[in-house]
Amino acid sequence: MPHFAIIAVSILFDGLAYAMFLFITSVGLSVTMGLMGFVNLAHGAFAMAGGYVVVTLTRNFGIGFIPSLAIAAVVVGAVSVVFERGLYRRLYKATDLEQVLLTIGLAFMAIATATYFYGPIPKSVPLPLWLQGDINLGFRSFPSYRAFLIAVGAVLISVLWYAFERTNIGAKIRAAVDNRRMAESVGINVDLLFTLTFAVGSGLAALGGGLAIQLFGLSPNFAVLYLVLFLVVVAVGGLGSLKGTLLAALVLGVFDTAGKYLLADAGGFFIYAVTVVVLLIKPAGFYGRE
Amino acid sequence: MAVSDTPATIDRTQARERAAEFLQRRHRFQPAEALPWLIAIAAYFIFPDRMTFGSQVLIMIMFALSLDLILGYAGIVTLGHAAFFGIGAYTVGLGAARLGWTEPISGLFAAAIVSAFVGFITGWFLLRYRGLTLLMLTLATAIMLQEAGNLRSDFTGGYDGLPGLAFQPLLGLFDYDLYGRANYIYALLALAVVFYFVRRIVYSPFGQALTGIRENVRRMHAVGSPVHRRLVTVYTIAAGIAGIAGGLFTQTNAYVTLTVFDFNYSATVMVMLILGGTGRLYGAFLGATVYMVLEDKLSKLSPTFWQFGIGLLLVLAVLFARRGLLGLLEDASKYWSKNKKVKP
Numbered sequence: 001m002p003h004f005a006i007i008a009v010s011i012l013f014d015g016l017a018y019a020m021f022l023f024i025t026s027v028g029l030s031v032t033m034g035l036m037g038f039v040n041l042a043h044g045a046f047a048m049a050g051g052y053v054v055v056t057l058t059r060n061f062g063i064g065f066i067p068s069l070a071i072a073a074v075v076v077g078a079v080s081v082v083f084e085r086g087l088y089r090r091l092y093k094a095t096d097l098e099q100v101l102l103t104i105g106l107a108f109m110a111i112a113t114a115t116y117f118y119g120p121i122p123k124s125v126p127l128p129l130w131l132q133g134d135i136n137l138g139f140r141s142f143p144s145y146r147a148f149l150i151a152v153g154a155v156l157i158s159v160l161w162y163a164f165e166r167t168n169i170g171a172k173i174r175a176a177v178d179n180r181r182m183a184e185s186v187g188i189n190v191d192l193l194f195t196l197t198f199a200v201g202s203g204l205a206a207l208g209g210g211l212a213i214q215l216f217g218l219s220p221n222f223a224v225l226y227l228v229l230f231l232v233v234v235a236v237g238g239l240g241s242l243k244g245t246l247l248a249a250l251v252l253g254v255f256d257t258a259g260k261y262l263l264a265d266a267g268g269f270f271i272y273a274v275t276v277v278v279l280l281i282k283p284a285g286f287y288g289r290e
Numbered sequence: 291m292a293v294s295d296t297p298a299t300i301d302r303t304q305a306r307e308r309a310a311e312f313l314q315r316r317h318r319f320q321p322a323e324a325l326p327w328l329i330a331i332a333a334y335f336i337f338p339d340r341m342t343f344g345s346q347v348l349i350m351i352m353f354a355l356s357l358d359l360i361l362g363y364a365g366i367v368t369l370g371h372a373a374f375f376g377i378g379a380y381t382v383g384l385g386a387a388r389l390g391w392t393e394p395i396s397g398l399f400a401a402a403i404v405s406a407f408v409g410f411i412t413g414w415f416l417l418r419y420r421g422l423t424l425l426m427l428t429l430a431t432a433i434m435l436q437e438a439g440n441l442r443s444d445f446t447g448g449y450d451g452l453p454g455l456a457f458q459p460l461l462g463l464f465d466y467d468l469y470g471r472a473n474y475i476y477a478l479l480a481l482a483v484v485f486y487f488v489r490r491i492v493y494s495p496f497g498q499a500l501t502g503i504r505e506n507v508r509r510m511h512a513v514g515s516p517v518h519r520r521l522v523t524v525y526t527i528a529a530g531i532a533g534i535a536g537g538l539f540t541q542t543n544a545y546v547t548l549t550v551f552d553f554n555y556s557a558t559v560m561v562m563l564i565l566g567g568t569g570r571l572y573g574a575f576l577g578a579t580v581y582m583v584l585e586d587k588l589s590k591l592s593p594t595f596w597q598f599g600i601g602l603l604l605v606l607a608v609l610f611a612r613r614g615l616l617g618l619l620e621d622a623s624k625y626w627s628k629n630k631k632v633k634p
Contacts, residue, residue, distance in 0.1 A: 039422060090609065096421055097367050098608050101564055104557055105604030112598035228429060228553060235426040269437040272430040279430075280415065283423045 006140055011258045017146035019253025020153025021215065025208030025226070026233040027160065027245050028201015034177040034240015035194050036092055041103035042083075043205055044227030045110035050076045050206020051218040052114060055123045065128055069210045077203025084198045107223050114220035122217035125210075145214050152211065156204070157246060164242050173197060177240035232275050238288025247286050317493040326575045330478055334471070342470035345542045347582045348477040349535050352484055354563045354574035356531035361560070362569030363492060364524050365504030366417065370428030372555035373412075373435050374405045374529040376548075378536025380439070380446065381405070383546040386455045388445070394457050394541050398480065401537030402530040409529020410522065417521045429553065436551035451547030455540065473542045480538060484531055489571060491527065500524055501569075561600065564607060567614025576615050 029043045053072035057063045063071070083106070091099050131148055134141040164170040176183040176190045184190050209222065216222075233252060237244030252271050259270030278285070333344055353375055360366040378401035385391035385400060416427045439446045446452070460476055491497050499520055502510045510517050540546045549555070558581075566577020581600075588596040611618050 033422070039425070087605070087609075094608075095367075096425070097361070098612065100367065100369075100425070101560075101604050102608040104561075105601040105608070108601030108604070109598050110601075112594050112601065115594045115597070224553065228433070231422075231426060232430070235422055239422070269434060269441060272434045272437065275430050276427060276434070279419070279423055279427055283419050285423075 007261065009140065011261050012254065013142055013150075014146065014261075015254030015257035016153075016250070017149045017253075018215075018257055019249040020149050021208055021212055022229060022233050022253050023153060023246055023249035024156055024211065025205050026230040026237075026249065027242065028197070028204045029230055030234040030237060030245045031173065031177070031197050031240055031242075032194065032201050033234060035173070035180070035190070035197060037239075038088060038092060039096055039099045039103065040088070041100055041227060041231075042106040042110065042223075043103075043202075043230055044225075045107045045223040046076055046080055046202040047205040047209030047212070047226070047230075048110060048114060048218070048220065048223040049079075050203075050209035051213050051222060052118060052123075053206065054210035054213065055118070055125055055218060058125055065125065065131070069207055072210050073203040073207040076206035077199040080202030081195060081199050084195055088198075107227070111220045111223050114223075118220070120219060122219040123213065124217060125213045127214060131214075149211060149215075160242060169193070169196070229271070232271065234285075236275055236278050236285050238285030241285070241287035244285055244287030313493070323572075326572060327482070334474060334478075338471065341474040342542070343582075343586060345470055345473045345477040345538075347579055348474070348481050349538050349542065350559065350562060350578040350582060351575050352477075352481050352535040352538070353532055353559050354566070354578045355481075355485065355488055355571070356528040356535065357559055357563050358568060358571065358574050359488060359491070359528040359531070360525055361563065362573070363497060363504065364500040364521060366521065366525065367425060368428040369425050369553065369556050369560075370430070370432035371528075371532060371559060372551055372553075373428075373432035374409055374532035375536040375539070375555065375559075376432070376435060376439075376551040377405045377408050377529075378402070378533030379540045379546045379550045380536075381533065382537040382540040383452045383455060384446065386457060386540075387447075387452045392456060392458045394460055394476070397457070397541065398534050398537045401533040403533075405533025405536070406526050406530030409533075410526040413522045413525035413529070417518060417525060429556075432551050432553070432556060436548050439548050439551070446548070449548050451545055453545040455544045455546075457541055457544070470542065477538055477542065480534065484534060485571075488531070491524075492571065496520065496523070504569075561604060563614075565603065565614055567616035570614075570616055573614050573616050580615065 025043075025047050029040060032038060032040060050072040053075055054065070054068045057068035057071060058065055087102065087106070091102055127145065131145050133144055135144045135147055162170075164174065172183070172188050172193055175186075176188060176193055180190055209218070212218070212222070212226070216226075229252075233245060233248045236252065237246070237248030252274060255274050256268065256271040259268075263270075282288070330348070334341070337344065353371075356374075357368075357371050360368065360371075381401040381404045382397045385397055391397060391400070412431055416424060416431070419427060440448050443449075460472060499510065499515055502515065503517055503520060507517060536550065539550070562577040562581045563574055564577070565581055566575065567573030584599075585596060588599060607614065613620070
């Protein structure tokens with residue numbers, strides 16, 4: 001196999017794995033922002049919390065990696081409801097600025113709390129044996145963890161697509177994103193719907209945070225460091241659009257990986273250059289409503 | 291009977307005079323406005339050994355003031371204001387390190403011009419957008435500048451920065467002393483000049499138009515105000531002022547690294563301004579001072595608790611004190627005077 005083809009396949013594979021992480025973590029943010037127009041800068045904090053729950057469960061309680069991921073998603077999703085009912089609810093009608101400030105404040109508090117309990121040093125997580133090695137496909141071997149990540153992403157995309165497009169609740173969510181007032185006037189309880197999607201979204205963020213430990217390591221700064229990426233995915237994809245978030249995650253994930261392979265010094269330059277170009281041409285993102 | 295003599299026109303002339311008088315009264319310097327400046331001068335004599343810290347406070351006040359122009363008056367929510375601070379800081383830093391341009395005052399002018407230019411270009415493109423899109427675009431601009439600086443780290447020094455920069459004595463007379471006293475006076479004078487300029491802008495018809503855009507952009511379009519041009523103008527001015535603050539930062543610290551472009555920096559200056567109160571000029575003074583002093587005291591005890599505290603402060607400010615500390619003071623004084631009237 002020629003050299004450039006191997007590089008291209010590697011970029012696609014790593015880019016796809018990265019894109020799945022971006023999608024899993026950002027999709028909840030996109031749907032909740034599309035529903036309520038709420039700028040939630042604490043979304044990264046939920047992802048970070050999920051990561052620390054996984055670390056605690058695997059290291060201190062000896063629970064396996066996969067069950068820990070599931071528990072983290074459920075726990076964080078449940079806790080996020082408390083925040084939504086107690087704090088976020090008060091600011092749905094407030095300005096962007098006030099929402100930004102409240103949620104930055106929450107993110108700061110989350111980072112400080114995590115630093116207090118876990119320290120600033122990045123944590124790792126023990127993986128089961130079958131996730132540690134490589135999968136050999138003849139011309140090149142791929143890390144099995146990344147293959148696992150792609151598989152998890154594919155399963156979640158199918159489940160979310162089914163829930164969004166084929167179930168009653170999915171139809172209600174789409175209706176509320178399109179036109180909240182109209183949805184309310186035909187008797188859809190948008191408040192309850194929002195709490196539900198917020199919980200699911202935060203749970204998925206926690207899952208993403210748990211999956212990310214192996215890729216990037218987990219330190220308290222995770223809450224802000226990757227938040228910018230999640231917001232970029234949401235903005236580029238278009239608020240409240242599943243399709244858009246997936247497309248944005250794929251484009252940005254592959255571009256970023258390609259940039260890092262081919263021009264390592266440029267760091268994150270490409271992902272932001274792509275973002276700026278897309279938003280200048282389509283301010284509401286790929287599938288957003290203008 | 292001439293048209294100008296109809297009762298309606300007389301009414302209108304009177305109304306116009308009343309309005310002009312009201313505006314002039316509002317714009318006159320009030321005795322209370324001397325207070326922050328007197329405190330700044332007093333600080334010079336009371337804490338002679340903390341002048342390095344003092345000049346950092348003055349620089350952050352100037353930075354917050356520039357943000358107040360666009361956030362507090364024009365209502366532009368940006369997450370990338372550190373971009374202009376960074377450009378100013380690097381204009382002065384690179385000028386001194388690569389070109390040998392070490393004269394401080396002309397360095398500040400250069401910082402202002404370069405930052406304002408970048409502000410004009412980015413503002414012209416970005417200010418057509420609002421909400422999340424604008425937040426993301428401003429944020430991405432700042433990060434791209436940081437990454438570009440890192441890409442050419444042979445030239446910019448990257449994250450290691452440009453250390454040990456040397457600048458000429460001010461006006462060829464006042465050399466930089468160990469305690470940073472000359473720096474403090476220098477920063478204070480620069481702040482006074484910038485503040486006078488900002489105050490003039492805010493109370494000019496242009497400033498009134500900005501407030502109009504913040505309060506109701508549709509109505510401003512409807513009355514024919516050139517909204518985009520006004521926003522780009524104020525964005526350019528604010529970028530220039532942030533650039534001056536950045537230039538001062540490099541000159542007083544004698545080093546600069548790429549961290550000046552950090553998202554944290556943009557967020558911190560916004561927190562300072564919100565803490566003090568937006569859209570009221572002196573909010574920047576109070577907010578930056580309170581934040582810097584608290585940070586200085588508390589982060590020595592425990593950086594973790596400090597970060598938790600600032601987060602909690604933000605949440606509480608949004609929930610209970612949306613107009614900042616100055617807003618709280620106003621409410622308190624109103625409450626006080628009301629109670630007095632009831633009692634007599």
